[in-house]
Amino acid sequence: MNVKMAWRNIWRNPRRTLLTISAIAFACLLLVFMLSFQFGSYDAMINASVKIHMGHLQVQAKGYKENQQMRRVVSHPATVENILAKIHGVEAFTPRANAFSMVSSNERTNGVIVIGIDPEKEARVSTLKKLIRKGRYLTETDTDRILVGRLLASSLRVDLEDELTVLGQGLDGSVAAAVFKVTGIFSSGIDDLDRSTVHIPLKYFQEIYSMGRAVHEVTVVCRSLGDLPVTKQAVVSKINKLDEKPSLTALDWEELMPGLSQGIFMDLVTGLITYFILIMVVAFSILNTFLMSILERTREFGMLMAIGTTPGRLTRMVLMESTLMTLIGIALGIAMGCLVTLYFQSHGINIAGASEILRQYGISGSLYPKLSLLSASIGPGMVLVITFFAALYPALRIKRLRPVEAMAHT
């Protein structure tokens, strides 16, 4: 009975009701779309970041991440690669070796990380090949060729075909020294890489640094971000069965780049604050509408109370009115939000103007929102709660009405 009355009451003023519903629906649509967009861009951000260098997963010696000592090696990379090749979620992998050494040009000397890479496998894991701005990438037959980050190249005052001397310490403590010719200059947008790394062929690295067949890490890229947990599990269980010295471990991108997940979390929190403000604005306007509608029905309420309706029942009826409107608005909002999100999920959004900022994260021009149960429900859920409380204030005022005075109200 209450519901019937509430429903009829709503449509006594169709324009106002429709406006209120639209406000709520619009707010929900926005929230669903924006949250999906945020989640989608995080995925893109993570994928782009891991593909620049770190990969989704790395197999290393235990303790290497904390202290990059030369002797913390993956002694038998071939064994590890065999294991990885058989795991379904793995898309590609590549071995690497690292050493902090001096690199000097004619004019300058810098301390940098020298990275030995397998050119062919590396190209399938990281975007290094595509980030070459000048010159060329390394080939399988190269020996004394080196790739230099753009910022480092300008700091060392070198260009293509210039010589660089690398001087460091080998695995066995002996002096590691060699001269290289600059073959390519790369730019990733990541300061750490462009200013502090150089890349040389892995086989030559192993020779100069007396590594034998050992490497320091095997970097893995998964088929998709969703495949990562299962893949990591499989890798960990397989390498635990090996009896390697030093013993191995597998680390995912969150452990390797904690700054990235922290950055994402902070961005999410900032987003949530923005959404909350949006909802508050909508809530206040709804509050205004509800309040007005109740105030102008004072005589009606007075009459109802005079014939015996309890204030409590009136309150409930009024709350039912607001709830009905809210629910319709939310349902509409979610439906439209999902439609819009799904449309852009398949077509992508091209943000040409913000491409410089995106380059920082390594993301290309298009962004894809990602619809999920979470993104479709958090926003509208918050709207439901807040509109309920917004309606509560006017509804509770009814309790204070006195029938005789109310009926005389204009």
Place this chain on the structure above:
Amino acid sequence: MMRRKLSATVTLFVISCVFSNPCTIAEAMDAASLVRENFDYMRDETSVSTVEMTVHRPDWERVSVIKAWTRGEKDSLITIILPPKDRGNGTLKLGRNMWMFNPKVNRVIKLPPSMMSQSWMGSDFSNNDLAKSDSIINDYNHRIIGTETSEDKTVYKIESMPKLDAPVIWGMITIKIREDFIPIEEIFYDEDFEPVKILTFSGIKILGGKLYPTIMKMRKADAEDEEYTLVKYKSLEFSIPLKDSHFTQTSLKNPRH
């Protein structure tokens, strides 16, 4: 007659002072002078030495033979003689600047500040340890915090704290110096006063004409006996006249043995 007696007494007095126990001289010194005397004792005006350096790690050990020339407190030239793979590698230090030479690439490279904390030639000594070895004298305030006895000699324990604006990397250094200026131990602490590296001196015997600690062992404080660098003096000569040209980059490339 009286005059002669007086002068005889004076002579006797002077002679007895000259031969008096050096212990009293050290006692009268303050900590700063002790540190300086110790440093000068170890370095002398010039020195030429051959040392055998062993770098020991849990899974390998590397022995090199190294020849070193030093001049005063600040300058030194070090070159590797053995093993043949590393022969010709060298380090030249003039004041606070260091250069490295590698015969394979045939280049003299000046060490940038970013490499100063890296290990020298793969040992537990850092480039900083070598380059700033004389900073102990001028960049720290010293005080004696205790004495002990070892082999009938008094050993002073000195605590050295960095001066306010001193460009040093240690939070504190403690040194144990014997009364005859021979060091026994040097411990390097970080800013939280946790020990980081320990340098011990032993094998005290006559070499180069005076008592000298011929064995030095540098290890990280938490490494126990698995990781250390041992330096053994094979030959040592002091106050040999060395030409200025000896401490140049040319000499680094082609040291005259």
